[in-house]
Amino acid sequence: MKSKLNFLLFEFSLSSIFRHGAKNIFIFFVFTLLTFLLSSVLFVSNSIKSELDATLDSLPDITVQKLQAGRQTNIPVSRVDELLAIQGVSKAVPRIWGYYYFAKAGVNFSVLGIDSFDDQYKSLYRKLADQYDFSNFADKSLMLVGKGVDGILRENYYKGYFNFIKPDGTFVKMNIGGIFTGDTRMESNDLILMPKSKALEIFGMHDDEATDIVIRVANPVEIPNIATKISLKYPDCRVITKEDLVISYQNIFDYKGGLFLALFVISGFTFFMIIYDKASGLSSEEKREIGILKALGWKVDDILKEKFYEAFAISFLSFITAICMSMFFVYFLNAPFLRNIFIGYSTLKPDFILPFSLNFQTLSVIFFVTVPIYIAATIVPSWRVASMDADEVMR
Amino acid sequence: MNKKLSVSILFFSATVILLTFIQIVYLESRNTHMSEKRLLVKKTALPDLALSTEAHFIRHRSLSDLFSIFSNAPMLLEYFPSTFVYHYSGVTQQKNPARIELEK
Numbered sequence: 001m002k003s004k005l006n007f008l009l010f011e012f013s014l015s016s017i018f019r020h021g022a023k024n025i026f027i028f029f030v031f032t033l034l035t036f037l038l039s040s041v042l043f044v045s046n047s048i049k050s051e052l053d054a055t056l057d058s059l060p061d062i063t064v065q066k067l068q069a070g071r072q073t074n075i076p077v078s079r080v081d082e083l084l085a086i087q088g089v090s091k092a093v094p095r096i097w098g099y100y101y102f103a104k105a106g107v108n109f110s111v112l113g114i115d116s117f118d119d120q121y122k123s124l125y126r127k128l129a130d131q132y133d134f135s136n137f138a139d140k141s142l143m144l145v146g147k148g149v150d151g152i153l154r155e156n157y158y159k160g161y162f163n164f165i166k167p168d169g170t171f172v173k174m175n176i177g178g179i180f181t182g183d184t185r186m187e188s189n190d191l192i193l194m195p196k197s198k199a200l201e202i203f204g205m206h207d208d209e210a211t212d213i214v215i216r217v218a219n220p221v222e223i224p225n226i227a228t229k230i231s232l233k234y235p236d237c238r239v240i241t242k243e244d245l246v247i248s249y250q251n252i253f254d255y256k257g258g259l260f261l262a263l264f265v266i267s268g269f270t271f272f273m274i275i276y277d278k279a280s281g282l283s284s285e286e287k288r289e290i291g292i293l294k295a296l297g298w299k300v301d302d303i304l305k306e307k308f309y310e311a312f313a314i315s316f317l318s319f320i321t322a323i324c325m326s327m328f329f330v331y332f333l334n335a336p337f338l339r340n341i342f343i344g345y346s347t348l349k350p351d352f353i354l355p356f357s358l359n360f361q362t363l364s365v366i367f368f369v370t371v372p373i374y375i376a377a378t379i380v381p382s383w384r385v386a387s388m389d390a391d392e393v394m395r
Numbered sequence: 396m397n398k399k400l401s402v403s404i405l406f407f408s409a410t411v412i413l414l415t416f417i418q419i420v421y422l423e424s425r426n427t428h429m430s431e432k433r434l435l436v437k438k439t440a441l442p443d444l445a446l447s448t449e450a451h452f453i454r455h456r457s458l459s460d461l462f463s464i465f466s467n468a469p470m471l472l473e474y475f476p477s478t479f480v481y482h483y484s485g486v487t488q489q490k491n492p493a494r495i496e497l498e499k
Contacts, residue, residue: 014401052444054429058437095440112439128435148445183428184435189445214440245442317408324415331422355429356422 094210113199142177291393
């Protein structure tokens with residue numbers, strides 16, 4: 001059977017929606033609100049995850065940390081050459097980085113020592129920083145800070161500089177030479193970049209030590225193999241591959257996903273209650289309407305089609321409205337309230353912009369959880385009534 | 396049939412759909428700073444987002460100490476998702492990690 005969209009029937013459905021105006025408008029609002037809530041939460045989660053995934057490729061393939069008594073300690077820089085000797089390792093870089101606790105604000109800054117400030121790096125940081133003055137970086141004791149760090153320092157009356165306290169109690173004064181652009185805020189909010197010598201001084205480390213060593217592997221297939229080689233060669237080391245990081249991301253989102261599941265279950269329950277209410281029986285008025293239509297000569301087929309159009313019009317319009325609203329809420333307003341679930345408690349809260357990522361999987365999940373169920377809940381009871389005799393229904 | 400009503404409902408749906416598309420197009424065009432983020436991550440080689448900074452094992456959790464949280468108390472239950480990460484011995488449990496499995 002060929003079924004075309006019957007416009008007259010469609011118009012009849014639209015007018016039928018308005019005949020039961022108050023009820024349908026209420027359903028429209030609840031439907032929209034629930035779908036809006038659900039999709040907003042999924043959008044926030046998706047965009048944070050996509051942000052993580054997008055930068056995942058830029059991460060080093062392997063990170064080697066030295067452990068002592070179950071804690072991470074400094075690794076000798078001399079191991080870099082031995083690691084480079086392993087076949088397949090294309091690059092091994094010792095890093096100096098750590099946390100500096102600023103007690104006054106109760107915040108941990110991430111301090112990173114940068115090796116060289118030759119022209120190549122200078123052009124790179126010019127791209128990443130708002131204000132920029134690194135004419136002689138090391139001599140002038142300059143550092144590059146994230147927006148969040150700058151904000152906290154300003155709040156504590158450090159204008160353009162900060163006094164780091166060394167382990168021996170003396171001060172190291174560092175001037176702010178530049179601030180990272182707002183675009184990279186999610187990555188750089190708590191970051192302080194400074195010359196390696198200064199970072200070593202602040203942390204009280206020796207020149208021949210590094211925090212850890214990052215390794216690049218030429219062939220990605222070889223990563224597990226090389227990781228095994230390293231951990232066999234240095235039993236005191238913890239070898240973290242990129243895949244371990246992926247796992248840790250997955251855990252975070254599983255955990256956060258659990259929170260959403262709770263939210264989703266509640267909204268889903270409410271939604272199904274409405275559906276149940278609708279499906280548990282038509283009102284006598286609606287029943288009589290179907291009976292009259294049958295008496296006028298409508299077939300069961302026509303009645304079901306009419307009901308389908310009606311349900312589809314309401315549910316699809318609610319769906320689209322909700323998606324449109326939640327896109328605005330998440331990506332333009334940056335999801336006030338909801339975002340806090342993700343960023344948690346933190347003094348150095350980044351004021352980030354959620355990156356846009358349209359995930360068709362998510363959209364289709366939201367669609368199939370809402371629209372077809374509503375349509376089914378409308379059609380099934382109508383079919384039950386429509387398959388009865390007309391006089392029996394009207395009586 | 397109230398013609399006005401049906402026209403207005405169609406107009407409303409068309410507006411909503413158009414708005415959605417405009418938003419998608421605009422938001423897609425706004426996503427331009429991804430390369431800068433990649434550049435920064437590549438240079439610093441620090442993973443994870445600066446979403447919370449209250450404890451040193453939150454930011455860069457994957458590169459923090461093993462079981463950092465035990466510095467608070469060994470009986471303490473894990474209360475941050477970031478402490479769910481630990482690394483198995485590379486020698487003994489190469490293939491089958493005990494608890495965490497990567498979903499693909």
